[in-house]
Amino acid sequence: MDILLMGPPGAGKGTQGALLAEARGMPKFATGDLLRDAVKRGTPLGLQAKELMEAGHLVSDDLILGIVREELSKPAAGKGVIFDGVVRTIPQAEGVERLLAEQGRSMSAVLFFDVSDDEILARLAKRREIESRADDDPQAVAIRLKAYRKQTAPVLDWYEDRKLVHHIPAVGSVSEIAEKVSRVLGK
Ligand code: ADP
Secondary structure: EEEEOOOOOOOOOOHHHHHHHHOOOOOOHHHHHHHHHHHHHHHHHHHHHHHHHOOOOOHHHHHHHHHHHHHHOOHHOOOOOOOOOOOOOOHHHHHHHHHHHOOOOOEEEEEEEEEEEEHHHHEEEEEHHHHHHHHHHHHHHHHHHHHHHHHHHHHHHHHHHHHOOEEEEOOOHHHHHHHHHHHOOOO
């Protein structure tokens, strides 16, 4: 079973994805985490992504699809993956569909974590105090939200057309939201 987590920055995809991965014994794969790690280690991938990421822009579709291809080639990914924030443009949605199809797979479900803009801004401001992520400064946040609305929101419609989307109101406690997720996915 392959599951995609979507939602605006700060919607809680990472937190819920980690819980879901543990509950289901599935690997979780987050392009944001992977890229941040590459930037920290100064790898060629990190050098390519650094400036764009820190300014709040998306990195290129080719770069993302290369990473997804590599991830899907790992034995641990053979039975299904939780894709956390991995698909953010229509070409990426098409590319991931193609890569999964090469293995006789397709996306089983898309969980959309729904939160208001006010809540997002409050959460990111709080996270900035705790984690000091370069892209949580107010200017980069504004750019990320804009990129989300312009490039990623249409991806939700793409999956809606394929009847894959489940809306999760992402407010309440972490465990309440996790409960909603497991109800939606069933056992
Ligand atoms: P957020 O969801 O809060 O933006 P992430 O940690 O998921 O945070 O992503 C951080 C950054 O990594 C993004 O702003 C973008 O630059 C880059 N990134 C992650 N995934 C993708 C993707 N699928 N396509 C393009 N860029 C991505």
